[in-house]
Amino acid sequence: MCRVTAPGTRDRPAADACPGITRPFAAADGAIVRVRPGGRPVPVAALQGLLEIVAGQEDPTLQLTSRAALQLRGLPDPVPADVRDAITATGLVPSPAHELVRNVLASPLSGLDGAGRCDVRPLVRDLDAAICADPALAALPGRFLLVVDDGRGDVVRESFDVGLLALDAGRAALLVGSPDRGFVVDLEDAAAEMVGVARQFLAARAALAPAAWHVREVLEHLDPPRLDVTLPPAPPRPVGPVAGHAVVGVPLGLLTRRHVDTLSRLTDEVVVTPWRSLVVPGGAAALDPLEDAGLVVAPGSRWLRLHACTGAPGCARTAVDTRRIARALAPALPPGTLPVHVSGCERRCGAPASGFVDVLAPTSVTEAIAAASDPTPPSPDPSEDR
Numbered sequence: 001m002c003r004v005t006a007p008g009t010r011d012r013p014a015a016d017a018c019p020g021i022t023r024p025f026a027a028a029d030g031a032i033v034r035v036r037p038g039g040r041p042v043p044v045a046a047l048q049g050l051l052e053i054v055a056g057q058e059d060p061t062l063q064l065t066s067r068a069a070l071q072l073r074g075l076p077d078p079v080p081a082d083v084r085d086a087i088t089a090t091g092l093v094p095s096p097a098h099e100l101v102r103n104v105l106a107s108p109l110s111g112l113d114g115a116g117r118c119d120v121r122p123l124v125r126d127l128d129a130a131i132c133a134d135p136a137l138a139a140l141p142g143r144f145l146l147v148v149d150d151g152r153g154d155v156v157r158e159s160f161d162v163g164l165l166a167l168d169a170g171r172a173a174l175l176v177g178s179p180d181r182g183f184v185v186d187l188e189d190a191a192a193e194m195v196g197v198a199r200q201f202l203a204a205r206a207a208l209a210p211a212a213w214h215v216r217e218v219l220e221h222l223d224p225p226r227l228d229v230t231l232p233p234a235p236p237r238p239v240g241p242v243a244g245h246a247v248v249g250v251p252l253g254l255l256t257r258r259h260v261d262t263l264s265r266l267t268d269e270v271v272v273t274p275w276r277s278l279v280v281p282g283g284a285a286a287l288d289p290l291e292d293a294g295l296v297v298a299p300g301s302r303w304l305r306l307h308a309c310t311g312a313p314g315c316a317r318t319a320v321d322t323r324r325i326a327r328a329l330a331p332a333l334p335p336g337t338l339p340v341h342v343s344g345c346e347r348r349c350g351a352p353a354s355g356f357v358d359v360l361a362p363t364s365v366t367e368a369i370a371a372a373s374d375p376t377p378p379s380p381d382p383s384e385d386r
């Protein structure tokens with residue numbers, strides 16, 4: 001059989017390196033494991049369980065990733081069985097075989113604030129269950145992304161492989177690798193239809209491009225119909241009270257024991273967003289304790305502009321402790337509108353996808369402040385948070 005290599009896949013291994021329990025990533029400070037909520041709310045007890053696992057570390061935090069996953073680092077390498085068991089015991093790994101592929105982003109406030117065209121939470125539960133029920137889907141690449149947007153336009157612009165955009169309370173546009181390719185489905189059939197496209201991708205990948213990670217790499221083979229859908233304007237990302245709930249920013253995307261202990265007194269579960277924040281159901285009445293715990297409750301906070309890569313000691317590519325410098329930089333951050341990203345080297349991991357102020361390998365906080373005052377953005381080369 002003739003095999004063709006899709007554009008961009010020629011020198012790429014078939015397997016991606018996205019980490020999980022079954023495939024930790026070895027970093028300078030130990031193993032990295034990513035836990036995927038599958039687009040569903042996360043019990044606060046599960047966050048407490050994950051924090052117990054990293055409790056003895058110098059920086060015992062959980063990192064929120066740009067795909068709304070939770071990342072633990074500094075674990076023993078190889079990861080011991082009792083650590084794997086403790087992660088599984090949180091309930092966040094419903095199917096070990098599918099733990100790398102439950103990459104689902106859903107509108108975080110859907111069903112809570114009345115702003116979408118429908119409540120997608122039941123659909124997301126069905127989608128996650130359908131993925132976990134199909135052994136074949138465990139072969140999806142770890143970078144394959146499914147998004148479910150309730151019509152407000154907040155996640156449909158993510159770089160999805162299969163997207164769903166609610167059109168009204170009963171119908172949705174199922175988008176195949178691109179916002180202008182796909183078809184309209186009934187919402188009650190949407191989970192099954194999305195899983196069907198994922199299966200078609202796997203078949204096309206096997207036949208044409210074994211190293212493909214994304215639908216767009218085999219789009220011409222799948223040949224979904226043209227679809228004329230107008231994406232809603234991207235809404236602002238809320239921080240603070242929303243319809244009786246709270247959206248709280250997590251400084252540098254690092255969730256601490258103090259944060260989670262406070263959350264445990266307010267709610268049983270939270271929704272992790274892809275934007276370094278959490279939705280706290282019913283939390284609007286508790287902004288003060290949330291702020292006291294170090295979470296961000298107002299849109300003007302400097303923390304919302306500040307980003308940092310992992311840096312030293314976790315990353316061997318630098319001697320710069322980027323997180324320490326970023327924490328010291330926060331109270332002195334010069335005014336501005338662009339995000340500020342502190343990187344330990346020119347890779348600039350985790351940098352915002354759009355323009356940002358580049359604080360590259362600062363050797364001191366003073367140097368970081370000076371660089372943060374320079375509004376000249378670099379050409380970003382972001383990668384997922386590692």
Ligand code: SF4
Pocket residue numbers: 309310311312315316317318343344345346347348349386
């Ligand atoms: S930007 Fe450089 S120093 Fe920072 S995490 Fe990436 S590779 Fe490491």
